[in-house]
Amino acid sequence: MVEGIITKGIGGFYYVKTENGTIECRARGLFREENLKPLIGDRVLIRINSEDNTGYIEEILPRKSQLLRPPVANVTQVIIVMSIKNPDINPWLMDRFIVMAEKEKLNILICINKVDLDYDKSQELINIYKGIGYDVIGTSTKENIGINELKEHLNNNISVFAGPSGVGKSSLLNAINKDFKLKTGDVSAKTKRGRHTTRHVELLELNKDSYVLDTPGFGSLNLDFIEDELELKEYFREIKKHGTDCKFSSCLHENEPECAVKKQVELGNISETRYSSYLDFLQEIRENRRY
Ligand code: GDP
Numbered sequence: 001m002v003e004g005i006i007t008k009g010i011g012g013f014y015y016v017k018t019e020n021g022t023i024e025c026r027a028r029g030l031f032r033e034e035n036l037k038p039l040i041g042d043r044v045l046i047r048i049n050s051e052d053n054t055g056y057i058e059e060i061l062p063r064k065s066q067l068l069r070p071p072v073a074n075v076t077q078v079i080i081v082m083s084i085k086n087p088d089i090n091p092w093l094m095d096r097f098i099v100m101a102e103k104e105k106l107n108i109l110i111c112i113n114k115v116d117l118d119y120d121k122s123q124e125l126i127n128i129y130k131g132i133g134y135d136v137i138g139t140s141t142k143e144n145i146g147i148n149e150l151k152e153h154l155n156n157n158i159s160v161f162a163g164p165s166g167v168g169k170s171s172l173l174n175a176i177n178k179d180f181k182l183k184t185g186d187v188s189a190k191t192k193r194g195r196h197t198t199r200h201v202e203l204l205e206l207n208k209d210s211y212v213l214d215t216p217g218f219g220s221l222n223l224d225f226i227e228d229e230l231e232l233k234e235y236f237r238e239i240k241k242h243g244t245d246c247k248f249s250s251c252l253h254e255n256e257p258e259c260a261v262k263k264q265v266e267l268g269n270i271s272e273t274r275y276s277s278y279l280d281f282l283q284e285i286r287e288n289r290r291y
């Protein structure tokens with residue numbers, strides 16, 4: 001049997017990339033009984049029929065991770081892309097993406113794109129998130145800034161790009177590899193196209209062991225996967241860190257006395273926008289729970 005990775009699935013066929021090229025495969029019927037469905041990103045063992053060079057997926061190797069939206073296995077990294085302008089940077093939305101990626105326990109790389117539109121503001125933002133301990137890069141596809149650094153971060157990973165429409169995700173992928181030829185442009189043009197083309201998810205190969213998904217991660221931005229208010233601070237690194245110094249271990253860092261987090265916000269060691277995202281998400285989790 002030959003090992004490979006599923007890069008695409010269309011109409012019951014799976015396309016498995018192996019050392020001998022890409023083989024069109026069907027899945028063994030038994031998977032259905034086992035309630036197991038091969039996913040894009042799965043490492044599989046296939047049996048190749050030498051007569052017509054098609055294959056059968058015989059075994060799915062253990063998964064390192066599994067995302068629901070989009071449905072893909074073995075993703076190791078999320079690249080959270082935001083533009084500094086056009087559309088305007090939205091720290092609240094950025095923090096939301098970070099919370100989701102933290103929850104999935106994936107490597108996180110923050111990419112501030114379109115730095116050509118406001119270098120100073122980009123640097124300010126980059127410093128805030130670097131200060132928390134995140135990997136952050138500033139990029140511009142227009143001026144070819146940060147593209148090589150982005151490429152390096154993609155090595156030996158299966159990465160998904162996440163971020164709102166129009167921030168430059170497709171442009172960045174095209175800058176990384178000109179063979180990708182993903183559609184770029186303003187939002188209205190894309191929605192028009194989207195209506196007439198059927199979308200399928202595909203892993204694009206950068207080099208051996210490095211892939212990117214051609215579609216944005218995290219289809220929905222609901223925080224309903226967090227059931228307990230106390231869980232939220234796990235996904236804000238700096239709040240988690242300083243929270244160990246609060247008087248109460250159950251401190252939610254709202255109005256409790258002797259709260260180390262509020263203290264650090266006052267001292268300027270925790271950014272006010274990060275703290276306000278935290279309070280806002282906390283409220284949302286409470287409201288979700290009410291239904
Ligand atoms: P996506 O929806 O996130 O995939 O965004 P696109 O890649 O389609 O880009 C949206 C628009 O932003 C396009 O008009 C791009 O030309 C433009 N754009 C992408 N990257 C940059 C950049 O670095 N600087 C500037 N000024 N515009 C960019």
Ligand code: ZN
Binds near residue numbers: 247251253258259260
């Ligand atoms: Zn506290």
